Amino acid sequence: xxxxxxxFGAGGQIGRELVSLAEIRGLDIxxxxxxxxxxxxxxxxxxxxxxxxxxxxxxxxxxxAVDRAEHETELANTINIDGAEIIAxxxxxxxxxxxxxxxxxxxxxxxxxxxxxxxxPAPVNAYGRxxxxxxxxxxxxxxxxxxxRTSWVYGFYGNNFLKTILRLTQERDxxxxxxxxxxxxxxxxxxxxxLLVVGEKLSAQEPVAGIYHFAGAGRxxxxxxxxxxxxxxxxFTNRSPKVTPISTAGYPTPAKRPMNSELSSALFIRTxxxxxKPWRERTAxxxxxxxxxxxxxxxx
Ligand SMILES: NC(=O)c1ccc[n+]([C@@H]2O[C@H](COP(=O)([O-])OP(=O)(O)OC[C@H]3O[C@@H](n4cnc5c(N)ncnc54)[C@H](OP(=O)(O)O)[C@@H]3O)[C@@H](O)[C@H]2O)c1
Numbered sequence: 001x002x003x004x005x006x007x008f009g010a011g012g013q014i015g016r017e018l019v020s021l022a023e024i025r026g027l028d029i030x031x032x033x034x035x036x037x038x039x040x041x042x043x044x045x046x047x048x049x050x051x052x053x054x055x056x057x058x059x060x061x062x063x064x065a066v067d068r069a070e071h072e073t074e075l076a077n078t079i080n081i082d083g084a085e086i087i088a089x090x091x092x093x094x095x096x097x098x099x100x101x102x103x104x105x106x107x108x109x110x111x112x113x114x115x116x117x118x119x120x121p122a123p124v125n126a127y128g129r130x131x132x133x134x135x136x137x138x139x140x141x142x143x144x145x146x147x148x149r150t151s152w153v154y155g156f157y158g159n160n161f162l163k164t165i166l167r168l169t170q171e172r173d174x175x176x177x178x179x180x181x182x183x184x185x186x187x188x189x190x191x192x193x194x195l196l197v198v199g200e201k202l203s204a205q206e207p208v209a210g211i212y213h214f215a216g217a218g219r220x221x222x223x224x225x226x227x228x229x230x231x232x233x234x235x236f237t238n239r240s241p242k243v244t245p246i247s248t249a250g251y252p253t254p255a256k257r258p259m260n261s262e263l264s265s266a267l268f269i270r271t272x273x274x275x276x277k278p279w280r281e282r283t284a285x286x287x288x289x290x291x292x293x294x295x296x297x298x299x300x
Pocket of ligand 1: 012015033035039040060149154
């Protein structure tokens with residue numbers, strides 16, 4: 001990415017990871033937090049484009065509270081559908097390509113094996129429906145876009161499953177974790193790398209527009225993921241709570257989840273030449289980085 005890039009949702013877990021990676025690389029990037037640019041407000045989005053005159057826009061802003069979306073559906077839709085359309089419309093009018101993030105939760109989870117881009121979406125919850133409708137609005141408004149569907153995101157910043165498990169290992173002697181839902185844990189750090197790689201191709205006007213799946217290498221259940229986190233943190237805390245597998249039925253949530261949301265990244269790898277690291281390796285790195293930053297960071 002040579003030319004300037006603006007990032008919406010720069011205060012979120014992926015947004016922060018992306019902006020910090022781009023800054024380390026010395027790239028010309030400007031991250032805008034929710035307070036600095038509201039994607040549901042066309043005036044605010046237009047102002048950002050006029051001020052920074054970007055050659056590329058990346059949208060990391062979204063409504064991501066999967067369970068709350070069941071009763072805050074209107075808000076989720078405003079952000080994930082109307083907000084996505086507003087950015088895409090401004091991008092189209094200013095001839096700026098857009099990279100937008102979407103989710104494995106556009107699928108119903110009934111497939112055996114990994115979902116590819118040609119599989120038909122059929123979301124089972126309000127969040128997934130809002131993200132799918134957001135994808136469609138972007139495709140209708142803009143030709144020059146890449147939509148990256150990713151899954152089970154964890155990392156150094158923000159709230160995520162890995163950090164929740166680290167906190168619970170301090171508080172409990174037993175963690176009961178769902179073992180019959182499968183997917184691909186994906187490090188925000190890998191997504192940040194992927195976004196930069198996609199940005200380079202789009203900026204070079206390579207014909208890569210479309211939807212791609214990008215996820216951490218390997219498949220896991222939430223139980224396996226939790227086990228790995230607990231194992232790794234024990235070296236820092238001397239705590240090894242028991243991790244007990246439970247079924248989805250034993251952990252009722254307001255939003256239904258797909259039982260299988262494994263994504264195949266094969267098309268992404270062929271097109272962009274970048275592969276995410278195996279999730280176990282990235283999980284270990286993330287746990288180590290959180291403890292290196294201090295006990296309060298690891299327990300936050
Ligand atoms: N987390 C996952 O496991 C996961 C999985 C698959 C796909 N994704 C996708 O990846 C993307 C980024 O997710 P994430 O995990 O980084 O989410 P996140 O940590 O919740 O960050 C989302 C950011 O969007 C901001 N935001 C919300 N409404 C906004 C608005 N109207 N205008 C501008 N900014 C707004 C939020 O700010 P406030 O907090 O101040 O409102 C927050 O900083 C999303 O598209 C999500 O659907 C995430």
